[in-house]
Amino acid sequence: MRRAQTGGRVPLRGAAEGGLPGMVRGAFLLVVATALVACSDSGQTADRAPIVSGDVAMAGTLEGIPAHAPARFDFGTEASAARVAIWDIDVRPDGEGLPEGSGSVAQGRDVYNVHCVACHGPTGTEGPNDRLVDSEQWDDVPSTRTVGNYWPHATTLYDYIRKAMPQLTPGILSEDQVYAVIAYILWMNEIIPEDSVLDAQTLAAVVMPARDKFVVDDRVGGAGPVR
Amino acid sequence: MPRDGRTKLSRRAWITTTSGVIAAGLVKTQTDAIKLVAQEAPSDPTRVPGKLVSELGGRAPAEEPKRLVRAQTLSSSSRTPLADLMGTITPADLHFERHHAGVPDIRLEDHELLVHGMVERPMVFRMSDLMRYPQVSRIQFLECSGNGGGVYNRDRMPTEVTVQALDGLLSTSEWTGVAVSTILREVGVRRGASWILAEGSDAAVMSRSIPLDKVMEDSMLAYGQNGERIRPEQGYPLRLFNPGYEGNTSVKWLRRIEVTDQPTHTRDETSKYTDPLGDGKVRQFSLAMDAKSVITFPSYPYALPETGWWEIRGLAWSGRGRITKVEVSTDGGRTWVDAALQGPILEKSTVRFRHLFDWNGRDTVILSRATDETGYVQPTVEQLWDARGTRTSYHQNHQRAWKIARTGEVTFGLGELV
Numbered sequence: 195m196r197r198a199q200t201g202g203r204v205p206l207r208g209a210a211e212g213g214l215p216g217m218v219r220g221a222f223l224l225v226v227a228t229a230l231v232a233c234s235d236s237g238q239t240a241d242r243a244p245i246v247s248g249d250v251a252m253a254g255t256l257e258g259i260p261a262h263a264p265a266r267f268d269f270g271t272e273a274s275a276a277r278v279a280i281w282d283i284d285v286r287p288d289g290e291g292l293p294e295g296s297g298s299v300a301q302g303r304d305v306y307n308v309h310c311v312a313c314h315g316p317t318g319t320e321g322p323n324d325r326l327v328d329s330e331q332w333d334d335v336p337s338t339r340t341v342g343n344y345w346p347h348a349t350t351l352y353d354y355i356r357k358a359m360p361q362l363t364p365g366i367l368s369e370d371q372v373y374a375v376i377a378y379i380l381w382m383n384e385i386i387p388e389d390s391v392l393d394a395q396t397l398a399a400v401v402m403p404a405r406d407k408f409v410v411d412d413r414v415g416g417a418g419p420v421r
Numbered sequence: 422m423p424r425d426g427r428t429k430l431s432r433r434a435w436i437t438t439t440s441g442v443i444a445a446g447l448v449k450t451q452t453d454a455i456k457l458v459a460q461e462a463p464s465d466p467t468r469v470p471g472k473l474v475s476e477l478g479g480r481a482p483a484e485e486p487k488r489l490v491r492a493q494t495l496s497s498s499s500r501t502p503l504a505d506l507m508g509t510i511t512p513a514d515l516h517f518e519r520h521h522a523g524v525p526d527i528r529l530e531d532h533e534l535l536v537h538g539m540v541e542r543p544m545v546f547r548m549s550d551l552m553r554y555p556q557v558s559r560i561q562f563l564e565c566s567g568n569g570g571g572v573y574n575r576d577r578m579p580t581e582v583t584v585q586a587l588d589g590l591l592s593t594s595e596w597t598g599v600a601v602s603t604i605l606r607e608v609g610v611r612r613g614a615s616w617i618l619a620e621g622s623d624a625a626v627m628s629r630s631i632p633l634d635k636v637m638e639d640s641m642l643a644y645g646q647n648g649e650r651i652r653p654e655q656g657y658p659l660r661l662f663n664p665g666y667e668g669n670t671s672v673k674w675l676r677r678i679e680v681t682d683q684p685t686h687t688r689d690e691t692s693k694y695t696d697p698l699g700d701g702k703v704r705q706f707s708l709a710m711d712a713k714s715v716i717t718f719p720s721y722p723y724a725l726p727e728t729g730w731w732e733i734r735g736l737a738w739s740g741r742g743r744i745t746k747v748e749v750s751t752d753g754g755r756t757w758v759d760a761a762l763q764g765p766i767l768e769k770s771t772v773r774f775r776h777l778f779d780w781n782g783r784d785t786v787i788l789s790r791a792t793d794e795t796g797y798v799q800p801t802v803e804q805l806w807d808a809r810g811t812r813t814s815y816h817q818n819h820q821r822a823w824k825i826a827r828t829g830e831v832t833f834g835l836g837e838l839v
Contacts, residue, residue, distance in 0.1 A: 256602045257639070258555040266607055269553045270536075270546040277545060278537045281677050284618055284628060284685050335697050335812040344703075347686050354688035357626035358522065361495060364624050404703070408695070411707040415741040417796035420804045 285353040289398025292352060296393035297374025299386070305375040309360045309367065318382050323361070329384040331403055342383030346408045348400035351376045373397065486515055489585050496521045496625075498565070500589025503736065504717045508763075509771040510560070511592035513647045518654045519565050519590065521689075522624035525674050529650075529658045532622075534642070538680035541609030548658050551642060554599040554607075559641070559664065562738045562771045564710050565590035566667035566694060569821075570814035572802075578836040580824075584720045587833070588821070591736070593771045594655075596662050597645030601636040601678075610680055618685045619661045622676035629670045630684035631663060631708070639664050639769075642675065665740030665769035666708045667815075669694050699810020710740030712799050713818035714747050714774065714791035725829035728782040733760070738771040739793035746792040747774040753786040753822075753838060754801075760789070780825065786834040788822045802839055 285291040297305075314320070318327030318340075328340040336344055341351065355372050358364050367375070377392045386392075386400060413421045452473065480486075486506070488499035498519040501511055518524075529548050537543035568590035572578060579587075610633070617636055620628040631640070643662040644651055651657050656673030663670045669689055684690065684706065696704040714737035719725055737747045743766050748757040760774040774789070790799040800808075802819040824834030 256606060257600045258557040258603055259600075259606070260555070263555070267554060268607075269550040270544040270607070271550075273535055273537055273543040273545045275543075278535065278543050281535050281620075282537065282679065283626075284620070284679065284687070286681075286683065287686050288683075332701075334701055335699050335810060339692060341692075345692050346703075346705075347691065350686055350688055350691050353628075353685065357628070358624070358688075361522065361624075364522070364626070407701060407703050408691070408705045409702045411704055411709075413707065413709065413711065415709070415711065415793065415795035415797045417798065420800040420808045 283353075283356060285349045285356075287347040287349050287398075289349060289394055292349065292394035292397060293369045294394070295369035295373055296391050297370045297372070297377055298391045299374075299377045299381040299388050301370070302374035302376065302378025302381075305367065305371045306378050309363075310375065313361060318379065326379055327382045340383070341379055342385060342403065344404050346402055346405045348376070348380065348385075348397055348402055351379065352397060486512075488515055488517065489583075489589060495523045498567075498590060500585050501592045502585045503589055503591065503715065504584050504720055504723075506717075507773075509593045509736065509773055510647060511594060513594065513649065513652050513655070516563075516592040516594060516646070516652070516655055517565065517590045519567075519668060520623065520654070520673075521627050524653050525623045526653070527622065527657060527674060532658050532676070534659060534675060534678070536604060536608050536678045536680070538618075538678075539611040539614040539682060540605075540680050541611065542607075544608050546604070548644065551599055551604075551644065551659065554603050556597060557600050557641060558595055558597040558645070559639075559770075560593065560595045560767055561662075561664045561769045562591060562593045563662070563668050563671060564592075564713075564738070564740075566669065566707070566710065566815040569713075569817040569819075572819075572821075572833075572835060573814045573817050574811055575806075575839055578833075578839065580832040580834075580836060581721060582833045583722065584715055584717050584821075588715045590668070591738075591771075593738075594646045595648065596641060596643040598641045598643035598659075598662065601640040601642060601661070602638075604642060604678075605637065605680070608680075613682050614680045616681045616684050618677075618679040618681055618687075619670070619672040619675060620677040620679075621656075621672045621674040623674050627669075627672060627689065628685065628687045629672055629690055630681070630687065630706075631661075631666070631670050632706075633680070635663060635666065635708070636661075663708075665710055665742075667694065667710060670708060694815060696809065696813040696815050699812060704809075704813075707816055710738075711816065711818045712739035712741065712744065712791045712793040712797050713737070714789040714799055715821050716749075716787060716789050716823055719787075719825065719831045720823055721832050723831050725780060725825065725831070727829070728780050731778050731780055733776045733778050733787060733789075735760075735774050735789050736771045737762075737774055737789070737791035738769070739791065739795075739797070740769055741797065742794040743768050744772045744791055745794050747772070748790050748792075749774075749776040749778075750788045750790075751776075751778055751785055754788055754820075757790070782827060784825065784827055786822050786824050786837050788820050788834075788838075790820045802835060 313323040314326050319325050325338055325340050327342055328338045329342045331343055352372055373392045377390050380386045381388055486502045490499045501515050501517045532548050534546045569588050571587055615633050616630050617633055618628055618630050620626060641662045643660050644658055646655055659675045660673040661671050661675050696707055698704055714735055716733055716735040718734040733749055737744045747760045749760045750757045760776040763773040766772050792798045800819050805819045822834035822838055824832050824837050
């Protein structure tokens with residue numbers, strides 16, 4: 195349903211409709227887009243000055259770009275803020291990208307028992323697909339890799355469930371339902387209390403038990419010790 | 422040799438037959454007659470005309486290389502038959518698969534790539550736009566970081582396992598597309614940007630964070646594979662290709678790139694594709710594929726039929742650059758000799774290695790180990806276990822071994838050495 199309603203030449207799943215009716219939301223985004231274009235036309239502020247990519251990340255010539263190439267080819271089309279908003283649905287650990295809305299553990303139990311239980315089992319431990327629940331923590335190595343003892347960020351649940359779950363009907367859950375089912379999963383893992391309600395602020399504030407176990411890759415190649 | 426059950430006919434008999442069926446009205450044209458003759462598998466191909474040209478070729482009927490499919494589930498994989506292949510290029514229809522929610526059905530003319538985030542001009546590109554940008558092609562490998570994950574545990578060391586089942590999540594193609602740097606140059610990256618998020622338009626909306634330095638260095642928006650459009654299983658019509666990085670980061674069916682100042686910590690870079698190290702820590706963003714080699718011949722289930730000269734053959738590759746050396750041991754790792762490397766030796770690509778071996782009929786274990794241009798030497802399994810423990814299945818690039826028994830039978834031989 196959501197796919198069909200995104201309309202036009204953007205047939206794939208994107209940002210949820212949220213609380214605003216489609217027409218109103220579209221008009222709102224159009225205003226934002228217009229405002230952004232206006233800002234852009236009025237010149238650049240110092241901290242947003244455009245710089246060419248080569249200065250950011252690499253020295254030397256760019257592969258495939260001959261010396262006589264123009265600064266810009268301009269073969270694509272500029273994306274409006276409204277267009278970006280349709281697909282810009284990722285969620286980061288600081289909460290950036292979390293939508294409006296909220297959901298409780300109790301509401302999440304109902305969502306889970308309709309949409310999740312068949313693949314993840316009545317208590318999130320039975321499968322047949324990924325085990326979700328294990329509140330036992332570990333010292334040296336994990337015996338399971340569940341939300342409760344392995345996932346470092348609670349926000350990842352929102353990012354993933356909204357994009358990919360339920361497996362056979364991805365995108366079917368409302369924004370409130372996603373918050374609710376995350377609350378239920380976190381409660382089953384003994385991370386939040388049973389009376390919890392999650393929203394953009396409270397979800398981003400959840401500290402996962404495994405958060406500090408993750409370290410960035412230290413392998414560097416070379417003849418040194420195996421890492 | 423005539424095929425079983427077929428009657429060997431003389432040329433005269435064929436002519437008589439074809440003339441007869443034309444006369445009888447069973448076939449109407451010379452073309453039909455030739456087809457009929459060809460179908461009958463003549464004993465001497467110099468004595469009957471061959472098949473006519475065709476719009477689409479196919480393999481010889483007896484050649485049936487196949488991917489190994491482990492499970493028919495939405496999130497599954499199939500593996501390249503490495504032992505059946507020669508050289509380094511993987512035929513596109515045998516390239517390994519790893520999907521997280523099946524293969525989406527995408528029309529070329531509908532597909533769009535959105536590039537936004539910390540950029541000066543957010544833009545949408547259709548495939549016709551991307552095709553018009555300056556093009557690049559490179560022959561490079563793609564390997565799933567779960568490749569070889571079946572041999573990370575001392576207690577579960579297999580013997581009767583094929584190189585396809587063990588290491589078939591590896592393929593090599595000539596990839597063609599537009600450099601990511603070309604597109605980022607077009608949209609203008611803002612100061613402070615350090616990562617991108619790449620997102621696919623499959624039913625998992627699979628997404629990964631990749632360092633901006635990497636994609637500016639050599640990543641590609643690939644639309645071609647071995648001379649044709651990328652196949653649906655490899656991301657049609659557009660995939661990200663990150664040379665030398667774990668395959669999962671080369672997001673298929675690519676629809677969105679967001680330029681960011683931090684990784685997004687998606688599900689596939691937190692709960693999956695991370696490596697518990699045995700000391701309470703979990704390695705994250707272990708992106709580069711370390712140097713590795715595998716012997717593809719002889720390997721299970723092949724059996725050497727006789728003693729004498731046999732050529733040990735295999736593949737070596739490194740995600741950090743070029744392979745500089747491959748050594749082979751035919752005595753269980755006690756002594757090593759340099760194998761011959763088949764050029765050209767390309768960066769972040771597979772190299773074919775060969776070593777001529779005079780098998781004297783005794784039990785032995787053969788191994789290979791690769792060295793890349795950084796000086797990194799493919800470690801032993803003990804070295805890898807010492808460094809990372811035995812509870813991580815990703816990035817298992819340790820030396821592989823095959824045991825050759827007196828009977829000539831070949832089995833996976835790592836269990837002989839640990």
